[in-house]
Amino acid sequence: MSDGPRARARTVRPAGALAAGKDGCEQGAAARVARTRDPDGELSRAQAVAMLEDLSRTLRDRYGTSDERRFDTARRRALVIPVRFHVLAAGRTGRLSKAAVKGQIATLNAAYSGRTGGADTGVRFRLTGYDVTNKAAWFHHPRKYQSRIKHRLRRGGRGTLNLYTAAVGSDVLGFSTFPQWYRKSPRMDGVVVDYRSLPHGSYRRFNHGYTAVHEIGHWLGLLHTFQGGCTPPGDGVSDTPYEARPAQGCPHYKDTCPQRGDDPVHNFMNYGFDSCMRNFTPGQGRRIRAVWAAYRAPGHRRERSRARATGSVDRGTGGAGAARSVGGRR
Numbered sequence: 001m002s003d004g005p006r007a008r009a010r011t012v013r014p015a016g017a018l019a020a021g022k023d024g025c026e027q028g029a030a031a032r033v034a035r036t037r038d039p040d041g042e043l044s045r046a047q048a049v050a051m052l053e054d055l056s057r058t059l060r061d062r063y064g065t066s067d068e069r070r071f072d073t074a075r076r077r078a079l080v081i082p083v084r085f086h087v088l089a090a091g092r093t094g095r096l097s098k099a100a101v102k103g104q105i106a107t108l109n110a111a112y113s114g115r116t117g118g119a120d121t122g123v124r125f126r127l128t129g130y131d132v133t134n135k136a137a138w139f140h141h142p143r144k145y146q147s148r149i150k151h152r153l154r155r156g157g158r159g160t161l162n163l164y165t166a167a168v169g170s171d172v173l174g175f176s177t178f179p180q181w182y183r184k185s186p187r188m189d190g191v192v193v194d195y196r197s198l199p200h201g202s203y204r205r206f207n208h209g210y211t212a213v214h215e216i217g218h219w220l221g222l223l224h225t226f227q228g229g230c231t232p233p234g235d236g237v238s239d240t241p242y243e244a245r246p247a248q249g250c251p252h253y254k255d256t257c258p259q260r261g262d263d264p265v266h267n268f269m270n271y272g273f274d275s276c277m278r279n280f281t282p283g284q285g286r287r288i289r290a291v292w293a294a295y296r297a298p299g300h301r302r303e304r305s306r307a308r309a310t311g312s313v314d315r316g317t318g319g320a321g322a323a324r325s326v327g328g329r330r
């Protein structure tokens with residue numbers, strides 16, 4: 001159980017839990033935190049249901065169907081996501097080398113391809129940018145300055161992952177936006193993780209680089225496996241069994257809900273120690289690809305020309321949402 005600073009768990013903050021930025025941007029974030037029970041920190045059932053409904057509606061609007069299997073046709077072709085990696089530092093502290101950053105990218109690719117023991121989600125990551133910003137205030141208070149940081153450093157369109165490292169804190173290890181929020185707050189889109197959580201970092205039990213794997217799972221549209229407890233729709237994924245509460249530490253076995261299946265204690269979208277995490281399920285892979293098709297795949301012509309006009313096209317990778325698309329557009 002979690003009763004000390006070492007026992008970090010992950011939870012999701014609702015969109016309204018964080019202060020709105022000066023620009024009025026919604027700054028909610030899916031956060032990985034140490035508190036086992038954080039009443040403000042969990043996405044409510046209503047919010048989760050609304051996000052899942054938004055996904056179905058968006059898929060129907062764009063493709064005429066919300067059947068996720070429809071977007072699985074391109075499984076044999078990987079979805080390669082360009083990553084703009086922004087290192088925040090205070091002098092030497094937090095100044096991650098490019099080698100460390102590449103180590104994190106390799107870890108992402110191992111986790112999302114199934115090489116750590118789970119399903120191949122069909123997602124891969126390619127480092128397309130690396131920059132270091134030496135600004136102590138930003139480094140030490142990435143939440144407080146989140147809006148300024150992202151406005152200054154963010155690059156690319158809806159299909160570019162902007163990944164930031166900073167001293168997120170001893171409780172919270174990282175936070176992310178959901179794809180459903182992109183429409184409203186495109187500039188806030190991205191993932192922030194603690195620099196000590198990277199592979200070989202100094203966070204004991206959380207230094208395999210799986211904080212980034214987990215947070216990027218949110219950025220790709222996945223909810224926690226314990227979302228909603230035993231109450232449907234849970235995380236809305238058919239092959240992640242319901243569980244009443246998050247895994248803490250590394251339980252060998254847990255079965256907390258009456259529905260079929262043991263708790264997915266080793267899932268990346270749970271709360272275990274890094275050493276306990278090892279898999280995504282095939283259903284989570286399908287969900288990611290459906291979410292990509294709905295929110296992050298190259299958009300309609302109007303969206304593309306607007307992106308060019310505002311300079312938000314990631315020229316290094318060929319266009320807004322430049323990662324290779326999924327499924328067929330109709």
Ligand SMILES: [Zn+2]
Binds near residue numbers: 010031032214218
């Ligand atoms: Zn989370």
